[in-house]
Amino acid sequence: MLAKSLVIFIGVGVLAGFVFGFYLLDMKNTNQLVFVDGSSISIVTEKSDFKKGEEIKITIINSGTTPLTFSDTSYGLKISGLFGIMMYSPPASQVITTLKPNEEIVFVWDQMKSDNLPVLEGLYKISSNGIDSMGNKVEKSITINIWK
Numbered sequence: 001m002l003a004k005s006l007v008i009f010i011g012v013g014v015l016a017g018f019v020f021g022f023y024l025l026d027m028k029n030t031n032q033l034v035f036v037d038g039s040s041i042s043i044v045t046e047k048s049d050f051k052k053g054e055e056i057k058i059t060i061i062n063s064g065t066t067p068l069t070f071s072d073t074s075y076g077l078k079i080s081g082l083f084g085i086m087m088y089s090p091p092a093s094q095v096i097t098t099l100k101p102n103e104e105i106v107f108v109w110d111q112m113k114s115d116n117l118p119v120l121e122g123l124y125k126i127s128s129n130g131i132d133s134m135g136n137k138v139e140k141s142i143t144i145n146i147w148k
Contacts, residue, residue, distance in 0.1 A: 033063060035102075039132035040064035041140045049145045052121055056109045056144065060128050062099040068130035068138055070097045075105055076129040082143070087113050087124065099130070111146065121148050 033042045042063040050056055060075050062068050070076050074092035081087060090107055099105065111119050124146060129139035 033061060035063045037065050039066050039068065039134075039136060039138045041068060041099075041128055041130060041138050043126055043128055043140050043142045045126070045142065045144060048143070049147060050111075052146055052148050053111060053118070056111065058107045058109060058126060059104050060099070060107070061104040062101050064132070064138070065101050066133045067101065068099045068132055070099070070130045073097050075099070075107075076127075076139075077107055078127050079109060080125050080127070082123050082125060087119055089114060119146060121146050 033044050034040070040063045042061045044059045044061060046057055058077065060077065072092035072094050074090045075097060077090055078086060079088040088109060113119055122145075124144050125141050126144060127139065127141035129137055132138050
């Protein structure tokens, strides 16, 4: 016969495993594009796991119904490590740019940092932010994995 405490610990462990599994499943959601009424921006990549050195096509889409304004031609695109260390931002000129509803812009990142050194394997955050017609900041970020 099993002790009561052992049964309780096994039950808690199984329950915790299910909860953590559903949390990770939700976190791994690859549905990156959602159109909404109002202000919204979406970032889409072909997949979320990339091999080291593989080009990454990043599409920034105005997925709302109002135009979005950006302070330069990089459309607010930034790629950073998960600890917030900036890795890459595309070269940009200080020209105010606009994305109309359903309009998109595509960037290709060759996994090189801004100082032309290759990035290491790991998790990276791709983010973009702009301003809607009411002056509100609109931002979005996604996470990708780079594997060996």
